[in-house]
Amino acid sequence: MKLIILDRDGVINADSEHYVKHPDEWHPLPGSLQAIARLHRAGWKIAVATNQSGLARGYFDITALNAMHKKCSELLAPLGGAIDAFFVCPHGPEDGCNCRKPAPGLFLDIARRFDVNLTGVPAVGDSERDLQASASAGCTPWLVQTGNGLKTKAAGRLPPNTHIAKDLADVVEQLLAQDSSS
Numbered sequence: 001m002k003l004i005i006l007d008r009d010g011v012i013n014a015d016s017e018h019y020v021k022h023p024d025e026w027h028p029l030p031g032s033l034q035a036i037a038r039l040h041r042a043g044w045k046i047a048v049a050t051n052q053s054g055l056a057r058g059y060f061d062i063t064a065l066n067a068m069h070k071k072c073s074e075l076l077a078p079l080g081g082a083i084d085a086f087f088v089c090p091h092g093p094e095d096g097c098n099c100r101k102p103a104p105g106l107f108l109d110i111a112r113r114f115d116v117n118l119t120g121v122p123a124v125g126d127s128e129r130d131l132q133a134s135a136s137a138g139c140t141p142w143l144v145q146t147g148n149g150l151k152t153k154a155a156g157r158l159p160p161n162t163h164i165a166k167d168l169a170d171v172v173e174q175l176l177a178q179d180s181s182s
Contacts (some may be wrong), residue, residue, distance in 0.1 A: 041081070
């Protein structure tokens with residue numbers, strides 16, 4: 001089974017310093033849904049691992065979060081795409097949980113759910129904490145230069161063996177090219 005783990009805000013959809021709080025504020029980044037659909041059609045399993053501290057802060061509730069994920073799924077369906085599972089950390093930064101990235105808890109939950117070893121599984125993010133969580137879980141980190149990606153790249157604190165791509169479509173292009181050459 002081929003599996004990829006994606007961060008949400010800044011990778012799939014536009015991020016906001018004021019939080020994405022409602023489906024009307026959830027807007028896919030150009031090419032991201034098409035990229036997910038390409039992977040899905042190529043037989044990949046797709047999991048999303050996302051920190052959503054806006055839940056803990058009371059900016060939105062679980063109903064709004066589920067509606068955002070439903071919107072994503074509904075936009076993917078006509079493209080022949082799907083996300084197999086959304087994994088969410090609902091905690092704030094001070095809660096001390098193991099699921100909030102940079103901790104690897106969401107990734108370990110994904111490994112259990114799909115019954116896979118995460119060694120080498122591509123994990124795509126736009127922030128240092130995304131990359132840290134994926135690397136500590138054994139994944140291969142991929143930094144996209146969308147969302148906070150340019151800032152993250154400029155800071156230069158990337159885990160070893162981090163791949164850098166323009167956006168999610170670029171990641172998918174590279175992964176599918178690797179598939180066809182092996």
